[in-house]
Amino acid sequence: xxxxxxTPRYLIKTRGQQVTLxxxxxxxxxxxxxxxxxxxxxxxxxxxxxxETQRNKGNFPGRFSGRQFSNSRSEMNVSTLELGDSALYLxxxxxxxxxxxxxxxxxxxxxxx
Amino acid sequence: xxxxxxxxxxxxxxxxxxxxxxxxxxxSAIYNLQWxxxxxxxxxxxxxxxxxxxxxxxxxxxxxxxxxxxxxxxxYIAASxxxxxxxYLCAVDNTNAGKSTFGDGTTLTVKP
Numbered sequence: 564x565x566x567x568x569x570t571p572r573y574l575i576k577t578r579g580q581q582v583t584l585x586x587x588x589x590x591x592x593x594x595x596x597x598x599x600x601x602x603x604x605x606x607x608x609x610x611x612x613x614x615e616t617q618r619n620k621g622n623f624p625g626r627f628s629g630r631q632f633s634n635s636r637s638e639m640n641v642s643t644l645e646l647g648d649s650a651l652y653l654x655x656x657x658x659x660x661x662x663x664x665x666x667x668x669x670x671x672x673x674x675x676x
Numbered sequence: 677x678x679x680x681x682x683x684x685x686x687x688x689x690x691x692x693x694x695x696x697x698x699x700x701x702x703x704s705a706i707y708n709l710q711w712x713x714x715x716x717x718x719x720x721x722x723x724x725x726x727x728x729x730x731x732x733x734x735x736x737x738x739x740x741x742x743x744x745x746x747x748x749x750x751x752y753i754a755a756s757x758x759x760x761x762x763x764y765l766c767a768v769d770n771t772n773a774g775k776s777t778f779g780d781g782t783t784l785t786v787k788p
Contacts, residue, residue, distance in 0.1 A: 567719075569719075596775065596776075598778075605778060605779075605780045605781070606765070606778040608775045608776075608777075611774060611775060618774055619774035619775050621775070651717070653719055653720065655720075663707065663708065663769060664708065664710060664722075664725050664769075665710065665720075665722065665767070665776065666722060667712070667719040667720040667721070667722070668719050669718060669719040670718070670719045672717070
């Protein structure tokens, strides 16, 4: 079966712009979680969506937002980009909410210049 | 708040050696613990998932153990190969946290 698909794989944006990243989970998985990975901070939890509702949120500013559609696909949006937002953004899907065994996508590498 | 620590941060071994990676966590009320592998610039590949009721899981040359009472998990890699070179992360899923907490990983280099 198809894995977790993240698009695009790479993005270069300018400070102040906004960006939208997409994640399609494994078929049948209803939970999608987003993580930010940077060399200095490691993997940091952004938020989790389950059945189109945000169930959990990490400690990130309001510039980071997301949503989930009825087909479980999820998008995350970052507005007013800052240099510090440069990171690998990883999406993970699981059958149930709250982790319970993640399958990760390949990630989107965002570079803010 | 769950804290997950992985020691050492980096490890270099000759090919063929057996090795153990460590993961410790502070809150033992966990649902499961998952070990991942990450190659540079890539996503995470799940290696083993241990439910809280289990003591260990095995897959090929990999064996992961879990001791909730001491807050520790180990990943044992037998007969290491250069292709095992990667960063290994453990992730702890707490019962009431609604998310997994990751360690910073151990970067393994296996020299031919």
